[in-house]
Amino acid sequence: MRVIAGEWKGQKLSAPAGRTIRPTADQVRTALMDTLSPWLAEARFLDLFAGGGGVGIEALSRGAREALFVEIDPLALASLRENLARLGARERGRVLRREVSQGIEALKREGERFRLIFLDPPYGSALVAETLKRLADGALLEGDGVVVAQHLTKEPLPERFGSLARWKSRRFGETTLTFFRHAE
Numbered sequence: 001m002r003v004i005a006g007e008w009k010g011q012k013l014s015a016p017a018g019r020t021i022r023p024t025a026d027q028v029r030t031a032l033m034d035t036l037s038p039w040l041a042e043a044r045f046l047d048l049f050a051g052g053g054g055v056g057i058e059a060l061s062r063g064a065r066e067a068l069f070v071e072i073d074p075l076a077l078a079s080l081r082e083n084l085a086r087l088g089a090r091e092r093g094r095v096l097r098r099e100v101s102q103g104i105e106a107l108k109r110e111g112e113r114f115r116l117i118f119l120d121p122p123y124g125s126a127l128v129a130e131t132l133k134r135l136a137d138g139a140l141l142e143g144d145g146v147v148v149a150q151h152l153t154k155e156p157l158p159e160r161f162g163s164l165a166r167w168k169s170r171r172f173g174e175t176t177l178t179f180f181r182h183a184e
Contacts, residue, residue: 001054003087004030006061013083015052016075023054024120024150028172032148033062035170035179036116039146040064043115046107046140048100048131052079053093055118060092064116070096070103100127104134115142120150128157136162138182147180 001013001023015023024032032055033040040059045067047056056067071077077097084093096103100121117140121127128151135147147164149157153176159166164180 001052002026003058003061005033006058006063008057008061008087008089011087013052013054013057014079015054016073016079023052025172025175028150028175028177029055029058031170031172032118032150032177033058035168035177036146036148037062039115039144044068044113044142046070046112046114046117048103048117048119049121049127050080050095051076051120053083055120056093057083057087057089059116059118060089064092066092066094068094068096068107068112068114070098070100072097072099100131101134104131104140108139112140113142113145114140115145117141117145117147118150119148123152128155129161132157132161132164132180136164138163141182143182145181149178149180151176151178 001015003011041063042065045059045064047069050069050071157178165183167179167181170177
């Protein structure tokens with residue numbers, strides 16, 4: 001895995017080996033960042049189920065001010081911390097070692113807000129919908145922000161989750177990116 005564009009273009013990233021960790025493919029990361037480019041400059045980026053941090057690091061490389069990575073798996077955390085250290089990005093990349101549900105609640109209590117929120121839970125789990133329900137009140141999302149869920153194409157998401165309305169979807173074989181914004 002490597003950084004595709006921006007400040008750290010071409011830099012290799014370590015990816016955790018094993019069980020449920022699945023790095024987001026280059027084609028999907030490219031499409032994601034291209035779609036989010038109007039919001040990236042100086043954005044605060046929340047990477048849920050961060051794994052080795054490839055998506056949040058890509059956002060930092062392309063101009064996000066900071067990224068907060070939420071991950072619980074020890075192997076993924078080791079890769080994530082190694083990637084941030086190697087790129088000299090520790091000051092711009094904060095790591096929260098928690099289950100995502102607990103992390104979201106802690107961030108809400110702290111009054112944190114993000115322009116961009118990305119979630120990529122393990123495929124085949126109920127965690128996509130569960131996480132979107134936790135984000136549905138919009139408490140973590142800046143007014144003009146975007147939430148993106150990466151999920152299995154064969155498991156389409158509803159049009160709405162509380163204050164979040166589906167804005168667009170992009171399909172890549174068995175993977176789909178579904179984008180949500182505040183409902184108008």
